[in-house]
Amino acid sequence: MKLLTKLCLIILLLISFQSNAQQFDTALEYLEFLGEELETVTKSTWKYTKAVAHSKSDRNVNNKRKTLIKTVEKAISKIEKAKAYNNDDYKNNVLKHIRLNESLLKQDYAKIIDMKAVAEQSYDLMEAYILAQELADKKMADSQAEYEANFYEYAAKHNINIIESDNDLGKKMTISNAVFNHSNALYLIFFKVYINEVYLWDAIKNNDVSGIQQNANALNQTAKEGLEILKTIEPYKNDKSIILATKAVFDFFIDETENKIPVIADFFILQEDFKTIKNTLEKTPEKKRTKPQVDAYNKKIKEINKAGTIYNKTNTKLNTERQKVLEKLETTKAKFLDRHIPKD
Structure with missing residues (x-):
């Protein structure tokens, strides 16, 4: 009798979880859901990484980083709970990308803020600080490019027509990195x-x-x-x-x-x-x-x-x-x- 009660409780919990998990009737709805969650996080993270280089207040930047981490964690939780359309593996590709953003914020950019505090003490420290920024930006840009490739592949698989434009975040990141690399190279020449x-x-x-x-x-x-x-x-x-x-x-x-x-x-x-x-x-x-x-x-x-x-x-x-x-x-x-x- 006790065993039956426990089994019923497990079944009820599973039913409850499935009913609360977001589900989608079409691949388009699923793609739009993931795209909206990811775009918010990626754009915010990208803006934050630029603020690291230009903000005069390291404390303010660090507070923004902590706030953004919470936003990323909520998005990950929301995506994890959502039921993948037709059990497609695309969800895992998205989570891989968004977790890269989370890792950058929690580890790479935490170190970068610390490096910025002492960067002006010597050329070597300044060079290391700028290099760390560029490496973190490249990780994000590479991950974004991989995500967008998976995005278009998923859309093609489900006959969803996507209109490419110059406004794609991946293209913006590529251009921005080239601009910052030029600016950073000149700054190192100046700083030396x-x-x-x-x-x-x-x-x-x-x-x-x-x-x-x-x-x-x-x-x-x-x-x-x-x-x-x-x-x-x-x-x-x-x-x-x-x-x-x-x-x-x-x-x-x-x-x-x-x-x-x-x-x-x-x-x-x-x-x-x-x-x-x-x-x-x-x-x-x-x-x-x-x-x-x-x-x-x-x-x-x-x-x-x-x-x-x-x-x-x-x-x-x-x-x-x-x-x-x-x-x-x-x-x-x-x-x-x-x-x-x-x-x-």
Whole structure:
């Protein structure tokens, strides 16, 4: 009797599950159902991956990632519960693709966010960060292409007419990846030079004359090498905008190191000389100070005051010009992406 009761309960549960599972009368209804679920997830995931590269708030990006993961999990659950039309294996192909999206969000892009936090510390870290992005994007694009092939195969199998268009997400991804690859390649060329200016200004903040001269030479050399590399870069669809904006930054770095940094370095050298004269004078009892000592001290004060004025003007001009060329590069890059990335 107990065995019969348990068996009845299992049968009731199976009936209940089957009645709640979504079922489809035609292959078209089934294809549309899966397509709608998948399109929402894939488009959202693709938009998110682009936000990773451009958002200034890593916390905001990470919160979006967690929200999107929940959306993907719901879609997977909904598809899993739906009854496949004629027990077709197409459902498994769709789930494979959507689970790839889930894996990218939970693993690849979680790592990418962490990599972004430290990417600007060195060229190697920046290169690794950009490469990780490109690999994740390629995984998604390849998976999308495989999904679309299965989609058209399923439609053909059931005599469903699908009108292809340039709006297909797979085509958008292919185009977008080519655009981002061009932009990323130029950014790495820029960053390899730019990181030397970061080191240079660290030395300036620390009044490190030796470091200033060493990093200024490195910046000058890499900027000139960068200009030569830019000459070899093929523009994307004849669009030279980022190339030219990057060139303007390198030209600024060369002028900075050849004409402005020597003024700054001379000021710090003069400061060191003044400290030496001042310390010597202060250690000498007032009654024993000689006229040449006092004259040298007073002369050095005038020199350092004059040099200080020139230093401040030079520094202010450098900051203004640097901000101008770097902002121009950022604006140019944003406009380039806006021009060439397919719209939704």
